Amino acid sequence: MKIIKELLYLQKSDRKVILTLLVVIVVALGVIFLTGGENDTTNGLVSADSIDKYNPRQHRRDSFRQQPYRERTVYVRTKVIYRDTAYQRGRRLADAEHDSVVFHYQPKIRKGEHVVLNTADTTALKTIPGIGPYFARKIVEYGERLGGYVSVDQLDEIENFPIDAKDYLVVENPSPLKLNVNQLSLNELRRHPYINFYQARAITDYRRLHGPLHSLDDLRLSKDFPREVIERLTPYVEYSEK
Numbered sequence: 001m002k003i004i005k006e007l008l009y010l011q012k013s014d015r016k017v018i019l020t021l022l023v024v025i026v027v028a029l030g031v032i033f034l035t036g037g038e039n040d041t042t043n044g045l046v047s048a049d050s051i052d053k054y055n056p057r058q059h060r061r062d063s064f065r066q067q068p069y070r071e072r073t074v075y076v077r078t079k080v081i082y083r084d085t086a087y088q089r090g091r092r093l094a095d096a097e098h099d100s101v102v103f104h105y106q107p108k109i110r111k112g113e114h115v116v117l118n119t120a121d122t123t124a125l126k127t128i129p130g131i132g133p134y135f136a137r138k139i140v141e142y143g144e145r146l147g148g149y150v151s152v153d154q155l156d157e158i159e160n161f162p163i164d165a166k167d168y169l170v171v172e173n174p175s176p177l178k179l180n181v182n183q184l185s186l187n188e189l190r191r192h193p194y195i196n197f198y199q200a201r202a203i204t205d206y207r208r209l210h211g212p213l214h215s216l217d218d219l220r221l222s223k224d225f226p227r228e229v230i231e232r233l234t235p236y237v238e239y240s241e242k
Helices: 002-009 014-036 049-053 056-066 135-148 152-157 163-168 197-210 227-236
Strands: 073-074 080-082 084-087 092-094
Touching: 056 084, 135 227
Parallel strands: none
Antiparallel strands: 073 092, 080 084
C-alpha cells in the first residue's frame, strides 16, 4: 500500500515511465513462459525436425509388415466371383478370403487352359484364377485325405471354395487309393472323409454278423448308407478278404 501511495504522488511523466517498464517486464515474462518449454518433451509439442522426417506412406507400410500374417488385409483390384458374392473394387478382405482376389502381378492361366487336379502341386494350382496359397494347400491336403480325386466337383466339399476355379481344373484317368472294407478296423475306416463313426461301425458290425462284404449294396438296408453315400464311396473301396 505504501508503494502505491508513493506512486500516486510521483509526477505524471515518472509514473508513465514506471508503468511502461512494468508492461515490458510482464510481456517479457509472458514470452519466456510461452517459449521456454519449446524443447520440453513433456508439453506434447513435436519439434520441426521430427515432423520433417515423418513419412506417412512409409509409416503405413511398416505398420502393415509388423502385423501377423493371418491378420493382414488386402485390397481388391478386380471384380471376382467368390461363391455367390461379387466383391467390388476397394473392399478390404481378410486373409481367409484373399485367395479369391485376382492380383494384377500374379501369373494366371487363361480361360480354356487347364491344370490336372491329381498331379498338380501348390505352385501349379496357384496359377489358377481365384486360387492362392490358402486354397492351393487345401486342395492338396483334401486330395491326400481322399486318396485322390475322381471328380472336380469334389472341390465343393472344401469350405468356401471359389466355384469359378473349377473351370480351370480337370481329372484325368483317376486311380484313387482303395480302402479294404473287409480288413480295416473301425478307426482305420473312419479316417476317410466319406466314412463317419456310425458308418464305420455299420461295416464292422456287418462283417461280424454276416461275414465279408461283396459290395456296398450289402449295407443298403442300413440307415447310415443311403444311395448317395454308397455312390460317393464306391470308387474308394475294395473287398479283398486277404
